[in-house]
Amino acid sequence: MPETAVATRTLVEKLTAARAASLALATATADVKNAALEAIAAAIGRNSRQIIDANELDLANGRDNSLSIGMQDRLRLDEGRLESLSQAVRLVAALVDPVGENVRGQTLPNGLQLTEVRVPFGVVGVIYEARPNVTVDIASLALKSGNAVVLRGGSAAENTNRVLVSVIQEAIVLAGLPADSVQTIDEFGRDGARELMQARGLVDVLIPRGSASLINTVVTESKVPVIETGAGVVHVFLDESADERWSIDIVENSKVQRPSVCNALETLLVHEAAAERLLPPVLAKLRASGVAIHADDRARSIFADSVPATEEDWTTEYMSLDVSVRVVPNLDEAIDHIRRYSTHHTESIITNDLGNAERFLAEVDSAVVMVNASTRFTDGGEFGFGAEVGISTQKLHARGPMGLSELTSTKWIVRGSGQVRQ
């Protein structure tokens, strides 16, 4: 690999090379793209020693820099995780190619044939934290959707990502696609991320994945169009008629199954007429799972094994075994609370009242609104997309779990026979 040559490129040169690669990718057949993905999956297996060595270097640096245990875990790659990664790449290969899909079309009265077809964005930039599995996931989703991708991973994973991108590049070149289809710009550090956000015309869309502060920085500073994948201050509302069993199970599953992810429950709202009936069993179950309860006065008067909730609790995405609990007088107040504090990710109502269910679905303005289901279902895999780029909490372009088609744009094809406008 000509690593020295690559390292001497400027960021703009890399982005220009990505643009050139995107032209080949845009017209690559699904067969060629799938062959490249199979090659990547095989190459990850073949080069596992080299990848793990680089990862161990990052982990050692992480320990020296007091990286948290959680962060170290997300950074770590081992044979088992690499095998899962290869498997994930093969799953992406098995998905239907979104490029070329006819979205809509018609023949106009004057004979013009109009077709809106799905096309790749071109060059996608992704800024994310020190999770090397994201490097492989995003690279395969971008390739499958015909996009060149420019990756800026967390600096704590820099060695791992450099090796992973080398392995990916070798593999896709074997399959006949340009090496520049997948590039990392980690070597430019924070300046690279900043420059990426200014690269209008070279980068078509920028996707930040990670902490709320990372996403907020990209959203407010980027001059390139952004798809915001967002934080989740997620709510469950136990309505007056909520089934006790469902309430216990859904709240437990929403909060405890994987508290560190964005679709986990943060705030439990309960109708005052159901508080005495539901809070004791629901909260007892959470306590038994080690969840700390931050409750308002009404809830504390019913369930004493809790701490007082502060205003800050309502706005906090804990990402930990903590939950805030509030008793509300009615559905309206529940919806008002959600409007005020939600990040518009996922909210669920537990109810047997049809009218209240429909009002909740209609009036709560979040990417995913649910009746009688766990908030943990907001996920590309669960939705049947096969793979997930992230979960969009913005309203432009994509909302909720983003699969392959959310990595595409469209263009209009017009076929005529000499028509002019009257």
Next chain:
Amino acid sequence: MPETAVATRTLVEKLTAARAASLALATATADVKNAALEAIAAAIGRNSRQIIDANELDLANGRDNSLSIGMQDRLRLDEGRLESLSQAVRLVAALVDPVGENVRGQTLPNGLQLTEVRVPFGVVGVIYEARPNVTVDIASLALKSGNAVVLRGGSAAENTNRVLVSVIQEAIVLAGLPADSVQTIDEFGRDGARELMQARGLVDVLIPRGSASLINTVVTESKVPVIETGAGVVHVFLDESADERWSIDIVENSKVQRPSVCNALETLLVHEAAAERLLPPVLAKLRASGVAIHADDRARSIFADSVPATEEDWTTEYMSLDVSVRVVPNLDEAIDHIRRYSTHHTESIITNDLGNAERFLAEVDSAVVMVNASTRFTDGGEFGFGAEVGISTQKLHARGPMGLSELTSTKWIVRGSGQVRQ
């Protein structure tokens, strides 16, 4: 009308009121929204004298401020134009309501029922130039799609817009919708536009319409997600096999029918093997229509009645009776020229070669790519959308002519019966 009360509101108060109005609009039925549109159409007719008086004040100010004749024309409203505006509002009322449309959905193996439904954005901001017809068009499209709208029109139309918005507000209140559904923020001047661009959380999407510099300012400065409606450096390529009659008619129509709009032709490319055959009749026809020809050396050697083209000509959206002309050796060079200079709006190839037609459609990355048709067809009305918000030249969310559905987002509805994630 409580004009004084309105005038004392701050911009943030107005945006907050728009947000509150958007909640009512989001769940308003099509019947109610259509009644509001009919009321607007009627109110424009009923108040035509008041509107025209305000418009005459703006026109007088425009003359004092040396507003160009073209700008004065776009600013002018008379009885006939008001009647057309009312008619356009009734046409929007006749369109299908996009809100509530099921985009896709499925029942998952665990019984969860997923539906992606179309919902309004919420609050849409529009920044545009001194064209009062845009005020009415955008207000009706926003209402029909369930959005509250905040309008910042050109200051030269401030009196007209103030009266128009008053008339619209009175009408929609009669129909039972909040007055704050449609608001102008013209009274805040340039500061208002700047504040609007910073209003994340209060405004869901911002649409700039107008000059390239206006659009560029909004795109680079806005922290609110933007849909870019773009400038058009539009190309027609006459391939070696182009039909002479089609070439003459399509180039004439693309350039001359309405030179001041974004889908008008700016640069004509011609295959060198067809230049001697096609340039004389095609350019003679343009000259007869008063078009000034800016030609490269090869084209000038064939058609002398022209001025030399400069590098700047290739990047210029003339919006006037000017065209730049270049002879290219082949299709590849035509595509390269378009890649380099196009604003990715509309490009058309005139050809009888099937392979070249398909390559042009596949490799030219513009919102609309055409074979053997006039570029003037890139238009929401022509595409059968009934009405047009603008033409998007970005790749995120909407591309090409934007109709009602492009003013919407979606949300996912999940209906369960106690499901939790395994």
